[in-house]
Amino acid sequence: MLFQIIRRIINRGDETTIRLTKVLLVALGLNLFFGTGYYLAERSYQEGLGYLDSLWWAMVTMTTVGYGDYFPQSFVGRFVIAYPCFLVGIGLLGYLLATITEAVLERVSKKRKGAMKIKDSNHIIICNFPSLDKVLQILDELQGNPSYANKKVVIVTESIDELPAALLKRGVLFVKGLPTSEEVLYQANVTESDGVFILPAHPGDASSDALTYAIGSIVEMIETETGKPIKTVVELVSSRNLKMMQRAQTDGIILSDGINERMIVQEFFYPGIRKTFEQLITCREGSQFYTHATRFVGKRFMDLQMAFIQHPVNLQLIGLIKGDQHVLNPNKRTIVEKGDRLIILADKPEDFLSIENDIEPQLSA
The missing domain is CATH 1.10.287.70 (Helix Hairpins)
Structure with a gap:
């Protein structure tokens, strides 16, 4: 032996x-x-x-x-x-x-130097390295969520030769290579990861979206072949490439163009409104948007709203997701159907689970 x-x-x-x-x-x-x-x-x-x-x-x-x-x-x-x-x-x-x-x-x-095989599991993979500041901001947001505060993060890129000291201090791991290579993704242990972020290799250059599409398609192909779910979110430079990216069937797509233009107009109309948006999109302070599946099928949106308002936990029901449609402030008489998801505003996602159990008798009466 x-x-x-x-x-x-x-x-x-x-x-x-x-x-x-x-x-x-x-x-x-x-x-x-x-x-x-x-x-x-x-x-x-x-x-x-x-x-x-x-x-x-x-x-x-x-x-x-x-x-x-x-x-x-x-x-x-x-x-x-x-x-x-x-x-x-x-x-x-x-x-x-x-x-x-x-x-x-x-x-x-x-x-x-990114030559090691990653043996960690339930880690987060970030494909491409557009800038140190961008990666650090993503790390701050991830670690602002208690569920992800201690998860390992792996950078996969060939654009740097060594991991910057600022990332080493944060415990970030590194795999050097093209994220379009299956071998490199397996080296990053993609099938055991908790999710993949695909960033544009060159922010501001719409041609980066082709590389993003290729990476997203390969990750989804690995998911199909192995049968292991891999949550994938990508950032596109140009909204013109949205339909192309949707064909890759990634779990989420973020459009970087147009956001600043919309925000500056809103700030012009309502000075200071940016602070509201900043709080909603960060995990580090205040309340955030969350989505949840619900068992209250057949109930009116208005009845759910009233039940949430009357509950002592600080949570608001503000919208519904029906298929591909995200509806904020829907008609109060809208009926929640099977497969719908609720859009809530809360301090933490766990609040909804406690409320759902508490209000079920009230809605069933």
């Missing part, structure tokens, strides 16, 4: 793992060799000396610890066994420490 494990490590491990395994096996073999030699040479001179005691002596001698609880008393024990054990132990210890140091440095270098 032990030899099978060792063979598996050597066959599948990288070069550093193989070297460490070999060094440890040599150390174990020498420990047995010198321990056995010490026992055979000293058992006649030291009353009560056991084989395990001899192995202990060999280990503390090879590692230069030297407790002194056992020491050779015969000529053979001193000069044939102990003397070589001193020399071999010092050399072996130095080699082992050098190998471990090299392995640590190599791992750090691979981690920073």
Whole structure:
């Protein structure tokens, strides 16, 4: 069994793992060799000396610890066994420490240069690296949500050679390569991820949308082939490419063009309104929009609104999602149908679940 494990490590491990395994096996073999030699040479001179005691002596001698609880008393024990054990132990210890140091440095270098295979799961993948500031803003928003505060984030891009120090400090991981490569996405462990953000490689350049489409299509293809759900959200530079992106069947699409233009007009009409929008779209303060499936099929939107208002939890029902239509402030007599989702304004998404259980008897009466 032990030899099978060792063979598996050597066959599948990288070069550093193989070297460490070999060094440890040599150390174990020498420990047995010198321990056995010490026992055979000293058992006649030291009353009560056991084989395990001899192995202990060999280990503390090879590692230069030297407790002194056992020491050779015969000529053979001193000069044939102990003397070589001193020399071999010092050399072996130095080699082992050098190998471990090299392995640590190599791992750090691979981690920073994006050459390592990601073994984490339930992590977030960000494809492309448009700018450090943009990625940091996304990190801030993700970590502002308690459910995502401790999730690992992996950057997949070939546009940088090393992960910036600011991201290393935040515990971000890096895979260097084109996100359009299945091999690279599997290196990022995409099938075990909690979701994928696909950012434009060159913000402001509408031609970046073609690359975004390609990445989104490949991720969705991997999802279909493996049967593992992968939540994917993409950012498009141009709204003209919206129909193209919809063919990739990603879970969400954000349009970057036109938002600033709309916001500046709204700010002109109602100065200061930007602060309201900023609070609604951040996880770091105030209330946010959430969507929830509901079991209150056949109920009037107005009745649901009234039940929510009367509940002590701070939550407002403000709209419905019917198929592809997102309707804010719908007609109060609108009936909630099967498959509809409620749009709510709340401090945290968990509030809705508690309210739904509380108001069910009221709506059923």
